[in-house]
């Protein structure tokens with residue numbers, strides 16, 4: 001008992017105080033609780049331990065000689081899916097919110113950790129432990145900002161809940177897995193989303209102001225498989241900006257340093273992952289990592305259209321070309337960016353190959369960032385699978 005509870009004596013950090021991961025803190029929320037006691041082992045940016053935690057969560061780590069494992073992590077199955085009746089206002093079709101609601105109403109869990117937004121600001125994250133379907137649905141749609149989801153961990157222990165679902169992105173889930181056996185739970189379910197290029201609230205403002213024609217009316221956005229950023233506005237209209245037209249020179253420092261050093265795009269430690277990038281445009285992408293993930297997906301299968309994943313095209317040249325272009329902050333004139341977007345959408349990578357394109361582009365960029373800014377961390381911080389992916393490309397110094 002004393003061992004399990006020793007963390008309760010630790011003191012959470014006050015808001016705004018400097019975190020142990022310093023500039024690399026992703027504000028996952030762990031340090032807002034007495035679980036800060038474990039931060040040196042648990043923090044994804046202090047102690048990268050994906051391989052070890054994969055073995056604990058899934059019974060094995062990824063097979064580096066199997067291309068799908070190498071890229072997408074341990075899995076039993078992948079598929080494309082969409083809700084037969086999409087949830088209005090969800091990020092995509094609302095598969096994540098639907099699974100959470102079913103788990104709660106069917107009594108598999110007593111609470112769901114998810115993130116709503118503050119009353120004043122639709123993009124300011126407000127993590128909660130939802131105990132009603134209304135609260136879960138109140139958390140639908142991405143808050144495209146660093147979110148302290150784990151800040152509610154103390155409340156879990158205090159509430160006496162024994163069965164819990166946590167929804168979160170990779171850095172939150174890595175820290176969660178590291179303290180999972182300290183939470184006093186009988187059963188934990190983890191529903192993850194992929195995540196990349198997240199920003200602080202101030203960074204988000206800069207991104208919106210630099211990229212959208214109407215930053216104040218944006219309700220959601222996504223970097224889509226058609227090589228454009230889609231901004232959804234309050235009036236329902238969708239503004240599309242080609243990736244190649246982004247003002248890279250102004251946006252280079254907008255992404256959080258944690259995200260520039262992250263190699264867990266696909267949320268390796270969740271039981272079930274729901275994203276979009278491995279699916280055809282308009283569909284969501286599901287990765288079932290283990291039996292717990294399968295149990296969660298089975299609850300909603302009758303509410304989904306599904307189809308097998310596909311993979312078409314060859315990403316490698318496009319990735320190689322994008323490396324120096326990003327590095328030098330090249331921005332094309334909008335007409336050229338639009339043209340390039342149209343061409344690449346027609347002939348470019350599709351399905352899993354698009355997901356590999358996105359992973360390769362981000363891993364090469366992040367590898368260079370770590371090498372240049374945190375050379376002392378390079379060896380321990382970059383997982384072996386990411387090194388293997390990056391080694392396919394020629395990088396500048």
Ligand SMILES: Cc1cc2nc3c(=O)[nH]c(=O)nc-3n(C[C@H](O)[C@H](O)[C@H](O)COP(=O)(O)OP(=O)(O)OC[C@H]3O[C@@H](n4cnc5c(N)ncnc54)[C@H](O)[C@@H]3O)c2cc1C
Nearest residue numbers: 090091092093094095096097114115141142143275276277
């Ligand atoms: C910052 C971010 C970046 C992403 N980037 C990619 C990507 O590059 N490729 C890809 O395939 N997928 C990405 N995703 C996942 C994708 O955008 C959708 O969230 C996912 O497909 C689920 O859609 P849905 O309609 O089922 O979700 P909804 O039913 O709308 O539910 C969304 C859920 O996300 C949770 N959530 C919202 N914001 C955050 C946050 N900041 N941190 C943790 N949890 C949050 C909410 O609690 C809610 O339960 C990203 C998600 C986030 C949050």
